[in-house]
Amino acid sequence: MDENLISRMIEEINGLNKQETKIMEVCGTHTYAIGKYGIRSLLNPETQLLSGPGCPVCVTSESTIDAAIKILENDNVILTTFGDLVRVRGAYESILDQRIKSKTVKILYTPFEALEIAQNNKDKLVVFLAVGFETTAPVIASAIQLAQKKNILNIYFLCSLKLMPPVLKFILDQNRQHIHGMICPGHVAAVMGEEYFQFIEQEYDIPAVIAGFEAMDIIGAIYTVVQSRNNPGTKKFENLYRRSVRIHGNRIAKETMNEVFEVSSAEWRGIGYIQDSALTMKASYAQFDALKRFNIQLLPQPNRSQCMCKEILLGIKKPTACNMFGTGCIPEHPLGPCMISSEGACASYYRY
Amino acid sequence: MDNAIKLCHGNGGKDTMQLITDVFYKHFLNPILSQGLDAAVLEIGKERIAFTTDTFVVKPIFFPGGDIGKLSVCGTINDLVTVGAKPLYMSCGIIIEEGFDLELLKKITASMAETASLAGVKIVTGDTKVVEKGAVDQIFINTSGIGQIQDNYQVKKIHPGDQIIVTGTIAEHGTTIAIEQYKLKVKGNFRSDCTPLYEILKHLEDYMDHIKLMRDPTRGGIATTLNELAVHSGYGIRLLEKNIPIRKEVAAINELLGLDPLYIACEGRMLLVVDKDKSREILHCIQQVSNCRDAQIIGGFLTDRDPYVYIENSFGGRKIIKSLEGEMIPRIC
Structure with missing residues (x-):
């Protein structure tokens, strides 16, 4: 790992980005890696990482x-x-x-x-x-x-x-203005191809970067999104995981x-x-x-928990705005995805 | 469901602590127990005696680097060592499942005898129970031990600046067991670190005044033990990731298994909290002990009164390390 390069890139991100930039890391493996490398702790408050819907659990x-x-x-x-x-x-x-x-x-x-x-x-x-x-x-x-x-x-x-694409479209259709960039999972792209995530740029005009799971990969992706947001006219779709991802x-x-x-x-x-x-x-x-x-039908359940997961997932509302936060929904008994994932918005909020 | 004992109540983490506080402390409470040390310190006449007990239910009962017998002797010896005692005598209580192979029992007993003898400890009393098939899984062992506290050693108050030493590479025991339990077909040098630790104490005689306290990070790993120390001292702890000794193979397997090595048990390592100005000397001294060449200063106590443990990586990224919560289950993403 090249610590000096990582530190330099973080400095550049923090120097360059002076406006609120919400970047969604789509996938749970990225969410985990971001927590593991303490990446949030290195970014200035303007650069916010939102944990997306890509944690299967x-x-x-x-x-x-x-x-x-x-x-x-x-x-x-x-x-x-x-x-x-x-x-x-x-x-x-x-x-x-x-x-x-x-x-x-x-x-x-x-x-x-x-x-x-x-x-x-x-x-x-x-x-x-x-x-x-x-x-x-x-x-x-x-x-x-x-x-x-x-x-x-x-x-x-x-x-x-x-x-992945339908849920991302679902999120972007509803709240495009709240998301300024997406970090797309390198392993999904390795199976489905680089082209699989191109719609984010083509249909929604939002920067999207395919990235691997090392600290350098993720910081590189944040850097690319921030560059693109602050320099209109630059390329918005990048595959930074070429070592594993082919076009198709x-x-x-x-x-x-x-x-x-x-x-x-x-x-x-x-x-x-x-x-x-x-x-x-x-x-x-x-x-x-x-x-x-076993003759079982999966029936859609009403949102019994009255969670605000959708809004929290998108960073529109803070976890504390949810009625269930800290009472009905805690890390030991989580109700929604933002509390189940240890790096989810609610779990992080609860912890700190 | 919340009124039933779950496996997580026995993992040494937050739930175990909760159970101890809510049930055992409530009924047994006395000034010796409430010190919360790995071994009780008893004053009998003019003597200060360390006394402890530990029970072993490990599966599989034989694993690379040891077996349930060796582990049961090391575990109790190491608990005594953490309060500065020379382990002297032990008991051995065994519960055996009907149908258990006698040859295996002999092998386990021989292993206990060998480990005790190497550590200069005598097993002086015991008990045997046999239960019907299915009532226990093969064999469970309880050992208790007493030791003589050396040079009137006292656990001391922790202050900001105090340094934390780990005496060797972490997560060796738990990783070896996980590989066996998940039947992973991996090649590599995976062995439990299960060892009696008294040797370390002998080398540190001259420094005991500068050693605030010692702990053996078994269940719940160094993360859980350090969280206990943070709460106990009332100060935060900062760890430096690059200083934490872990073998590459062990780190890789934990990554693969979706487990965090900071929470994985050690059975032959000790965490020491020492005075900052003597920390280098003490580290150097520990590194002379066989099995302790990889010892490192992994972090220290902060002036911050929030009892958090955080880890900092080589490029400054920080992450809070909490006690083990719930059952340790492999993370899938």
């Missing part, structure tokens, strides 16, 4: 968590999933809470482990709760294909896979994803129902669909 709906809990009511089920999703509550309880009731919940690092578990426990029904974006979807698709190829009959997938992305990954999934609409926690913003399994893979196997 944070935006998984209550109804998806409740579906997983309902599936666990069957005695012979092993529920498998990724990391910190188990901590998030549905309407009333989290998946972690089910472990106390002697339900089997396993945290895995890849969906392929779930296939192994299914093969080693033929008398059980193994369910993999898959959350993620375009980065995770090809891996899940490939696991489903492998399950079909190996004829594993006791594995099911409860998918809550989401797409990864063809094989995209084909695998399209073979197994089709686009559908879905609910985003704290944000609402967004058209064509998710992936669901095609009819040809229906035998692996946990919702069908």
